[in-house]
Amino acid sequence: MSLWSRFATNRAAVIGLIVLIAVIIIALLAPVMFPKGPWAMVQRPFLAPFDTDGLPLGTDTLGRNVLAGLIYGARVSLLVGLVSTVMALLIGVPLGAVAGFYGGWVDEIAMRFTEFFQTIPNFALAIVLVAILEPSLTSITISIAIVSWPPVARLVRAEVMSVTRREYVDAARLAGLSNLHILTRQVLPNTVSPIIVMASLMVATAILLESSLSFLGLGDPNIMSWGYQIGAARTVIRSAWWLSFFPGVAIVLTVLALNLIGEGLNDALNPHLTRKGKS
Amino acid sequence: MSVLSITDMSIALPSGADRPFAVKDCTYEIAKGEILCVVGESGSGKSMTANALMGLLPEGVTVAKGTAEFGGKDILQVSEIEQRALRGDRIAMIFQEPMTALNPLMRIGDQIAEVFEAHKRHTPSERKARALDLVREVGLPDPEKIIRAYPFQLSGGQRQRAMIAMSLALEPELLIADEPTTALDVTTQAQILKLILDLRERRGMAVMFITHDFGVVAEIADRVIVMRHGEIVERGTATEVLENPQHDYTKRLLEAIPTGLVPQSVAVEKAPALEVRHLKKTYHTGGGLFRPRRDVRAIDDVSLTIAKGEVLGLVGESGSGKSTLGRAVVRLVTPDAGEILVGGTDMAALSESDLRAARHKVQMVFQDPYASLNPRQRVMRALTDGPMAKGVPKDAARARARELMETVGLGAEAVDRFPHEFSGGQRQRIGIARALAMDPELIIADEAVSALDVSIQAQVLDLLRDLRRQFDLSILFITHDLRVAAQLCDRIAVMQRGQLVEIGPVSDVFLNPQHEYTQKLLAAVPGGGWGKAAE
Numbered sequence: 037m038s039l040w041s042r043f044a045t046n047r048a049a050v051i052g053l054i055v056l057i058a059v060i061i062i063a064l065l066a067p068v069m070f071p072k073g074p075w076a077m078v079q080r081p082f083l084a085p086f087d088t089d090g091l092p093l094g095t096d097t098l099g100r101n102v103l104a105g106l107i108y109g110a111r112v113s114l115l116v117g118l119v120s121t122v123m124a125l126l127i128g129v130p131l132g133a134v135a136g137f138y139g140g141w142v143d144e145i146a147m148r149f150t151e152f153f154q155t156i157p158n159f160a161l162a163i164v165l166v167a168i169l170e171p172s173l174t175s176i177t178i179s180i181a182i183v184s185w186p187p188v189a190r191l192v193r194a195e196v197m198s199v200t201r202r203e204y205v206d207a208a209r210l211a212g213l214s215n216l217h218i219l220t221r222q223v224l225p226n227t228v229s230p231i232i233v234m235a236s237l238m239v240a241t242a243i244l245l246e247s248s249l250s251f252l253g254l255g256d257p258n259i260m261s262w263g264y265q266i267g268a269a270r271t272v273i274r275s276a277w278w279l280s281f282f283p284g285v286a287i288v289l290t291v292l293a294l295n296l297i298g299e300g301l302n303d304a305l306n307p308h309l310t311r312k313g314k315s
Numbered sequence: 316m317s318v319l320s321i322t323d324m325s326i327a328l329p330s331g332a333d334r335p336f337a338v339k340d341c342t343y344e345i346a347k348g349e350i351l352c353v354v355g356e357s358g359s360g361k362s363m364t365a366n367a368l369m370g371l372l373p374e375g376v377t378v379a380k381g382t383a384e385f386g387g388k389d390i391l392q393v394s395e396i397e398q399r400a401l402r403g404d405r406i407a408m409i410f411q412e413p414m415t416a417l418n419p420l421m422r423i424g425d426q427i428a429e430v431f432e433a434h435k436r437h438t439p440s441e442r443k444a445r446a447l448d449l450v451r452e453v454g455l456p457d458p459e460k461i462i463r464a465y466p467f468q469l470s471g472g473q474r475q476r477a478m479i480a481m482s483l484a485l486e487p488e489l490l491i492a493d494e495p496t497t498a499l500d501v502t503t504q505a506q507i508l509k510l511i512l513d514l515r516e517r518r519g520m521a522v523m524f525i526t527h528d529f530g531v532v533a534e535i536a537d538r539v540i541v542m543r544h545g546e547i548v549e550r551g552t553a554t555e556v557l558e559n560p561q562h563d564y565t566k567r568l569l570e571a572i573p574t575g576l577v578p579q580s581v582a583v584e585k586a587p588a589l590e591v592r593h594l595k596k597t598y599h600t601g602g603g604l605f606r607p608r609r610d611v612r613a614i615d616d617v618s619l620t621i622a623k624g625e626v627l628g629l630v631g632e633s634g635s636g637k638s639t640l641g642r643a644v645v646r647l648v649t650p651d652a653g654e655i656l657v658g659g660t661d662m663a664a665l666s667e668s669d670l671r672a673a674r675h676k677v678q679m680v681f682q683d684p685y686a687s688l689n690p691r692q693r694v695m696r697a698l699t700d701g702p703m704a705k706g707v708p709k710d711a712a713r714a715r716a717r718e719l720m721e722t723v724g725l726g727a728e729a730v731d732r733f734p735h736e737f738s739g740g741q742r743q744r745i746g747i748a749r750a751l752a753m754d755p756e757l758i759i760a761d762e763a764v765s766a767l768d769v770s771i772q773a774q775v776l777d778l779l780r781d782l783r784r785q786f787d788l789s790i791l792f793i794t795h796d797l798r799v800a801a802q803l804c805d806r807i808a809v810m811q812r813g814q815l816v817e818i819g820p821v822s823d824v825f826l827n828p829q830h831e832y833t834q835k836l837l838a839a840v841p842g843g844g845w846g847k848a849a850e
Contacts, residue, residue: 202686202687203681203682203683203686204686204687204689204697206647206679206681207687207688207697207746207749208689208700208701210645210647210678210679210753211674211753212671212672212701212705213671213700213701214671217704221700222692225689225691226689226690
């Protein structure tokens with residue numbers, strides 16, 4: 037069975053994928069749908085949702101269109117999620133691979149270094165980094181990447197260690213291939229499945245982290261994001277519930293979709309581990 | 316009087332499997348006190364019947380029709396609760412891998428007592444006493460200590476004895492043994508077989524013994540059933556089946572078994588391809604602040620030579636250091652001391668980069684055909700990576716790969732396929748082709764045929780014999796199976812606890828063993844038939 041057909045048997049994963057694709061398309065179409073951008077004031081403040089034509093989700097404290105903010109926010113969330121995950125992989129995969137492949141003192145140093153990052157609470161470190169670097173899209177992405185690579189390094193190290201013990205790696209050594217060649221051509225390709233699964237879940241975590249940072253007011257002040265919307269609306273949560281409700285729903289849906297996809301990928305890539313009772 | 320009688324049993328496989336039925340129209344019975352051997356190669360459905368009886372069929376596999384009468388009831392139809400009462404109490408089962416069949420976190424005594432507990436027998440103190448009796452009965456040494464031991468503290472044979480003790484706890488009428496000795500060394504296997512025979516004698520229970528090894532069959536079976544593709548192809552008493560097989564498949568299987576006949580070896584007098592001098596390797600395990608360090612001498616001052624064009628068999632039980640020696644020769648393990656001369660170069664002394672250049676001189680064929688090929692690479696890559704690293708131009712390497720695939724009998728087109736498209740025996744051929752692609756001076760075959768079914772094993776051995784003649788190969792053939800070694804090798808070296816205890820021409824070692832350990836090994840081989848020289 038091909039990868040796709042195995043993935044397609046998991047209905048939840050397919051729904052997750054559809055939701056994610058929808059979010060991506062909407063995010064891409066934002067400038068077409070709202071050419072004036074998310075910051076433009078379009079009506080009087082605190083209009084309830086579903087009351088006014090053209091403003092299905094109402095307006096916020098300054099009379100801005102909540103729907104426009106939501107859609108522009110999707111761009112930020114997805115961008116930060118993807119870019120920070122790619123950066124985290126770029127740090128974690130090589131470090132973990134080298135540690136697992138060479139072992140010994142290389143492993144010791146790499147893992148102590150990783151543990152150094154793991155002992156600091158993720159979110160606290162992210163706040164500190166953003167505060168030092170001054171809040172901007174770049175600094176947020178970088179700090180999220182910096183706090184999320186250690187689990188990648190650990191995973192890759194464990195996978196590489198187990199693959200390196202297989203006999204075909206011994207065979208490659210006997211063929212006189214260089215260590216670099218063995219690591220990149222023989223070992224790493226056999227560790228991609230768990231890395232892909234982890235990456236999909238990391239995107240979800242990164243979106244949550246970015247929202248949390250923006251909620252605390254540590255977001256980029258020039259960029260509309262879901263976390264910023266919720267944060268700005270928290271003082272009026274009792275009188276204007278929709279200001280924090282809809283961005284919240286958007287976060288939940290996107291993160292849930294990514295988690296479903298991750299789980300579906302996990303089952304599809306490791307058919308032998310498929311949990312029982314699921315068909 | 317039959318204990319169990321199976322009538323017309325068929326076990327259906329889920330749709331999409333390679334055949335509709337795992338077992339088809341199976342009918343047989345086992346009498347009280349009888350040992351019935353169910354023999355077949357992997358995938359023949361021999362274990363499925365046993366699993367069905369115990370209610371252990373994997374998901375999606377169901378009993379399609381038929382009955383299995385045990386104690387006046389059809390045990391395929393009874394409810395889960397009744398079945399649970401039967402299990403352990405009246406039908407017991409032992410498995411192939413005693414390490415995974417025992418709970419690693421529970422003491423042996425407690426595991427045996429748990430069987431009583433599950434069936435609500437005896438008081439706790441009685442249970443303990445009975446567990447001790449059972450441990451004594453299966454001949455475990457130092458019973459008082461053993462019942463307090465954890466499975467990992469026991470050897471493989473001891474674990475299997477503990478499993479047998481567990482299965483005997485409630486005095487079952489039927490014992491199902493699914494390849495119980497396959498994972499064990501020959502000497503241990505001989506002991507376990509003797510134990511099962513003894514127990515049958517003493518307790519009069521029926522035994523259904525599932526195995527792939529005709530040697531074991533010859534040793535213990537009263538009656539034999541031969542299965543193939545889920546169907547019974549032959550049945551009869553052990554002597555009938557072994558000495559006068561009727562079905563072609565049985566004949567083929569029996570022919571495929573390496574016979575005990577020892578060929579008269581021809582002396583090989585040529586320049587040495589490999590010279591090992593005073594090789595030593597010690598592993599250090601454990602050791603910490605509070606524990607003394609344990610040293611294991613895997614290779615203890617071993618010296619041997621292999622002449623050009625010679626096949627040297629290296630035999631020994633697990634833990635004897637034979638694999639470590641093989642890996643040391645190719646420098647996957649770096650020895651502590653000694654020399655390994657291959658065509659004049661000391662492999663043990665080479666630096667990392669010199670070693671990479673010299674790697675091609677010695678190649679290895681690995682044991683596990685499933686782990687020895689990269690699942691994400693086509694066969695072509697596996698066969699050309701090495702030669703290209705050595706400096707062979709791409710086109711030449713590709714042409715050679717095609718040629719080699721032809722040589723090992725897989726056909727040149729097969730190079731564009733992935734390893735998972737091949738069977739175990741075919742993968743092993745690819746492994747051999749990969750080794751040959753480097754034009755080595757010496758090939759190390761580490762248990763290269765041990766994971767294969769007998770008929771496939773025979774084919775691969777034939778291939779090795781052909782190749783050897785064709786290319787004048789020198790081979791260090793590492794195996795635990797003495798019969799296989801006798802088939803292929805010119806000389807035999809016997810290792811025990813890291814030391815070389817005996818080395819000599821096949822006929823000398825097998826027909827007139829000098830060392831006590833060699834004699835013990837040879838005596839333990841099931842099926843016997845030793846000590847006969849080929850005419």
